[in-house]
Amino acid sequence: MVIDDALRARIESEMRSFPEPRGALLGALHRVQEELGCVSSEAARELSEIFAVFPVEVLELVRFYNFFSEEPRGRHQVTVCTNLPCALVGANDLLCGIEGHLGIAVGETTPDGRIHLGREECLGACANGPMMRIGGDYHEDLDLAAACAVLDALE
Template sequence: MVISDAVRSAIDAEIAKYPEKRGALLAALHLVQREHGWIAPETAKAIAEIFEIRAIEVMEVVTFYNMFLDRPQGRHQVRVCTNLPCSLRGARELVHTLEQHLGVEAGETTPDGRIHLGHEECLGACAWAPMMRIDDTYYENLDAEQAKKILDSLK
């Protein structure tokens, strides 16, 4: 997959903000992932060329950070926080409910490629637990029915 001209110019705008080119690598990976859904090996190579580093250095970064995906994982990333404050308020039960509802286990993608369900560590919403992040949006103070409805509304 090639990097589009629009993303390429957005990457250049990010690079201009840093004293060294590589400072914009995380920003570039966010931009590319938004366009492609994940960071494929050939995409990593294209990014490496822009940043004048080796592809393996790009992959080191991709695999270090939880939010970067080194394989396709469905159209929507659904992450239920299961850290302590959320677990104290029913987050684990919520994960089990959503697993049953979607027919997949946490860590898996629905067969139609719509949803990847997963756990996540503390998202800074501890008082409004249980909660989940879907892509860039937080859903807080959830109960099972609400959460199922939200998942059903995802295209």
């Protein structure tokens, strides 16, 4: 079991607050991602049992949303929005620059396990693009220098 009793209890209590228990599945995936660092196939299988859905239905959610990963990523999840409004103000150039600064490509983790770099769909910060998200924090109105300064300050 990768989902321990405490986490399982939290998930099951959230299930009770939905008219359809499976409505709590997305939230459960967030809990698992936060606590275990990823939604492994073992965790997905255990969730499918808790929610009485087919395992592949959990996989559909995990692979649909950017928030979830099937393997552990770096300590800091850095994602750059490249949707249309951010793209129009240079998000793709920014992402390229960050790739160069970190020496990794999008989707990869730095060899020291410090930063995982990803691409993000719209985060609703269109007026302040380009922007990136690190964990729960938004960093807005970025240029490459500002972004690199933020990244370098990460431990």
